[in-house]
Amino acid sequence: MSSPSLPRLVLVLALVWGGAVLAQPQRRQPSEFKERKELTQAEKDAAKARAMGNNLNGYGKDVQIKETPVPWMAIGLVAIVFVVATPFAIRAYRGTVKDMSDVNTFGARGGAAEDEA
Secondary structure, three states: HHHHHHHHHHHOOOOOOOHHHHHHOOOOOOOOOOOOOOOOOHHHHHHHHHHEEEOOHHHHHOOOOOOOOOOOOHHHHHHHHHHHHHHHHHHHHHHHHHHHOOOOOOOOOOOOHHHHH
């Protein structure tokens, strides 16, 4: 019995050991510290203007936003469809309610007492 489990043990150890070797981070030599170059006053002002969001190029002055007109024709068409369809919907609703009340199977109204007799 030890023979079949030995190859499995070797395989598991090889996979675990190989995974551990691959998972180790690569070691780099630390690089020399480089100081940041000091910004000039003009560069500081430009960075501040960019951060504040000022519109320095003046492009926005000439741009006009197009306003799309309200689609009155589509709104009117939908209103006409609702006005025409509403009476038919009311008639269908009332007919369905009447049919359901005539066939009421879950109550003590109507034919429940007559069916038992």
